Amino acid sequence: MSFGSTSSRSPLVLALVFSSPLLADDLFLDGEPLPQVLTATRLKQSPAAVPGSMTVIDSQLITASGARDISELLRLVPGMMVGNISGNQAAVNYHGTSASEARRMQVLLDGRSVYRAGLSTVDWSDIPVPMDDIERIEVFRGPNTVSYGANALMAVVNIITRRPADSHGSRMKIIRGQRDINDYYASQGLGWDSGDLRLSLSGLQDDGFDSDRNGADYRDSRRLNRINLAVSQTLDERQSIDWQLNAKDGSNQRPYTYRPVFSGITDAGNNSDVVAKTYAGSLRWNLDVDPDHSLYIQGTAQHWDRQQTWRACDAEVSFSPELTRLWQLNPNYTEALARNIARFTTTGAPPGPAAERELGNQVLGQWNNGARQTLCGDIDQSTRESRFDLELQDTLSLSDGLRLVSGLNYRYDRADSETYFNGTLNDTTWRAFGQLEWRATEHWLLQGGAMFEDTRLIGSSLTPRLAVNYLINPRHGLRAVYSEAIRSPDMFENNVDWSYRVTNLRPSAYGQSSARYFVRTRGPGDLEQEHMRSRELGYNGYFIELGLALDVKVFHDEISGMISEPLRNNQYIASNANQARFTGAETQMDWSINRTDRLRLTYAYVDAHASNPEDELQTARNSGSAGWLRDWGHGWNSALFYYGDDALNGYRFERVDTRIAKRIQLGKASLELAGVLQQRLDHQPTTFIDNQYDQRQVMYFSAQLEF
Template sequence: MYPGPPLSRPSLLLALLCSTPALADDLFLDSQPLPEILTATRLKQSPAAVPGSMTVLDSELINASGARDISELLRLVPGMMVGNISGNQAAVNYHGTNASEARRMQVLIDGRSVYRAGLATVDWSDIPVAMEDIERIEVFRGPNTVSYGANALMAVINIITRSPANSHGTRIKVTRGQRGISDWYASQGTGWDTGDLRLSLSGQEDDGFDSDRNGADYRDSRRLNRFSLSVSQMLNEQQSIDWQLSAKEGSNQRPYTYRPVFSGITSAGYNSDVIAKDYAGSLRWNLDINPDHSLYIQGSAQHWDRQQNWRACDAEVSFSPELTRLWQLNPNYAELLARHMDNFTGSGAPPGSAAEQALANQVLTQWKDGAKRTVCGDIDQSARESRYDLELQDTLSLSDGVRLVSGLNYRYDRADSETYFNGTLDDSTWRAFGQLEWRATEHWLLQGGAMFEDSQLSGSSLTPRVAVNYLINPRHGLRAVYSEAIRSPDMFENNVNWSYRVTKLSPTAYGQPSAQYFVKTRGPGNLDQERMRSRELGYNGFFADLGLNLDVKLFYDEISGMISEPLRNNQYIASNSNSSRFAGTETQLDWRLNPADRLRLTYAYVDAEASNPLDEQLTARHSGSAGWLRDWGQGWSSALFYYGSSALNGYRFERVDTRVAKRIPLGKGSLELAGVLQQRLDDEPTTFVDNNYDSHHVLYFSAELTF
């Protein structure tokens, strides 16, 4: 189905451009303004001058896709592997690594990180921003610790919302469809002499997947509501203030996955759903000192609250103090005993040390004396995380050919969970960064940057990047990039203190209404940072007469010291003993054939090798997308998208999305009616065996009124 790496035509094009630079200058110069990229280096740059690979998903593309989630939009990014843990938990990685733990990308909303440092994840379904509020998404495809610090190991996704100045008026949108889809959005924008404001409210709901591997309901629906307020205020000709407030609340169903450790115990099958609440606020002061010098100071605060309470049943011996001590002495021995208690009741403790056998025989005696009876109790697996961030950035043009961006950052993270941390854990991080751009000649652009970072829990690091861009002309450039990046182990991986205190036991265990479960997990506390070395060769060009944007990338990335062990409370032993290598090519093409038609193609070939098989789970050797957007006139428009990947966690994925819309003028406003049909072309589960739909297609409709 997929061709080999598409290098022949782009390679021929590059050879022609390089061999005839003078001809290229004559052919491709035009008077159109150059587009600007913001995310790559924190400097405004043209796509041809960026020291790496960029993908920009603009508002037209976002709207035409019909996507209801940010994770679905990222299928349009070459090399981005998008899957699902469940119906309300997306898994997104660039090039791959563990399918269920997306730990190695930085995700920003208007420059504010939403990567949860405590539990090493991005909650894609719970990001407190509505699709309708997004202006564009800029994706830096490659390591960018230099600009955004640890966790920007493999890519950076910056979600940029619409400016309040471009949001005047009223918008109301309602979406309904199969699989329980029920979304709504409402916003009001206004302005005054020196400022602008946008207030938006939105909600989202769906049923998730239909059935698990056994045909039973998977319990993975979601429901959420969001609030967002964005204000821009000019203080004078040189100063302005931007501030934002956002909140989100909702519930995510979770399948009941607890399985009793001891034989003969029947699980009660209680719900273990998550109540999710997010709050965020930011304030940014901008100062334009002169046309060549500007700075800003930005402060933000965020809070994630995940409340998960459920009830579980197991044998009374689960809370035996002797079994707890045995687990602390030898987890393997304790688990062997616990899972085969009846087998050892007659023969005595399994072979082991004298201390192990003594404790085991005490536990077996308790088992024979009645501790095999079933007891049930409440478990609180809630977690709360907070982040406070303060950043100063200075941008200076030193001369016509030299620009410098530099800055300082302080971040404080705090995680609170009785289950995961036995209380509270915090971390403080200081950063200093700089990026220098030097236009040595008309065609040669040299760039270098570094980030120094010091974390209370992870130590210090220095990560550099150097790049050489040869600009055939301002719209066409070749690039060679070498960069290093790190990922700091998060609080969970390094400092987990995982145990369950079960309350409201019925009947009581050893005469107590609450007790500690015997399994306890401790983090190593001395994990090092993961380190990545990346090499990239590429080309970016815009053929103005053809309306054609083209980007080609060749890459070779190596990650050492990887922490690949799954995060589970069962002999979880984290280490830096893993490594991965990714090599291949990516191509993206965006072609406006005429004012009515736009074509978009992406393709990625990724060859991955990993010492731990888990780190190859979410790497598809071949993946890509194809899109055709068409304006038919008279208010009619359509879009057709194809998404495909050869294997995500062993399962092929192919889908075609079709959107048809009609815009009806209504005085100074308009009404847009649209329908979206998503059709799966394969018969595979989605990423995991329990993610199944009863039907291969889903249909939903929307109505949007603006005035």
């Protein structure tokens, strides 16, 4: 493709934007297909018609990035704050807030939520899908409770895998590199008259960060294996069935962080690694009633099993019934007494109400009579979570300019943990949703939707969205969006019953070999939903002759009733007392300059103000990415990416990734050899002070055979 001078190009650009309007359901313009996205409203739409901002990370970007993790790919999304809790725990949030567990973002795998409602988290490393099975990732940047329920408060990430029909043949891949990187992937795809199948096996391994703030080895490596089976079966010309099975098994190291409360205790210091298993299955029946009417019914089942045990030591008085009752009366008083108990042995319990001083003196008496001896025992912090989900969705074209998608959803969640819930806790959720798209004229597109949701543990809610799109033509549109969204407190936040039962105590505590530690934390049980009001103005354009896609938005989001307290077993007092405001602008540009070069730029400016200062720490005011992909011919291609943010949790992040690959034809087979170099440009920890690398660069290589 060739271009003239800048002056001659400007009229062409204007002509492309303001050309005669065409119907949005014209899928091809000048022989080229219009891009289509699904995540925004559950309706297939061109980006210009979406009631909000979308980012699509396609298969070319996924490969070119060289990323080994889904969380790393999300650095390509403007406004997405990507950091690390440790080497095997990513922290990903759109626009930030203090929650490191993605509490305010819905994450889907082929439409199935992988958000764990029990412990308010997304295990990014443990999502049971390899990078090589992913076709694209669609990210809706903004609240979308209307389409996906209560956790879609700030964004929706939908990971879409390749269709089995597009996966025929055999693929084998290995990755080796520094930091003990050792990955593998193998898949087999085949088809028959009425169906297709893909089976893949994969594994991932690395050693995480090298050292903590003190220079000691940081235990955060990971080892995992996955198996995935996807089948599509055509029943007749109107019906089909899609089903998947996923399983993942692995281990994640955890640094030992427990420190005895009472002075003079030598801790056992045993490791507290996590053995993580995930199982999932889904079955979906699709029916095309006629060209204007379709529906599906989908059922899913998921199970997360996290086994975590270790051995710890503390003083015998830690299991005193009197100390336990004192904690229930006044945690602050109890902690002051416990941490300074040696100081009070001669002076008596610190000042306070009579009941507290009486219990405090009894504890001091136990300490003086020998309860200061060291006891060691086993702690089991394992969790099991299960989810069953059933959804019906109906899509109907009522006329040439009117489309409706509606549906019902039922979900059952169960969390089982002796430590976090003192047993088992379950919840049920019912949802009814609808989205109406009305093409009032050839230029004006009006969209409205709502979600009614009822949760047994929290109650009911109704969230609306209203959007107006002015389509200059199907490739260019202006939008104004107002939406409301909610986030329901999760089981952990609202209903936690957190205490440690220590078993195999040696020696015994008060004559027992098993006892509960004195600290016990209970959730308030009456938390209300967080509420968000979002306003957005934006433009989306696709200059087909230039190969240029552009999106710009300005936004103002307000969250009230925020639950900002950290999830910890030490005076955790959750409330809806906080609020936050996010104002700013985002842009993304994707330019296929010609057949060989592609440029991609993103930038986000986010001005965050929050009543709790912690809610501003995970927000970078300025962040963005830049990428250049080039096909050099003769099987050679390269990619260069820059990622940066000015301050995430107070630490700057800048990195340049380079990937060079060579594809070699071997008859009907092909071999691709590639190398990736990641170079940090800053000299700071990654998100948290203990995330330290000895070297600022890492290199790894891959070899992939297709036949």
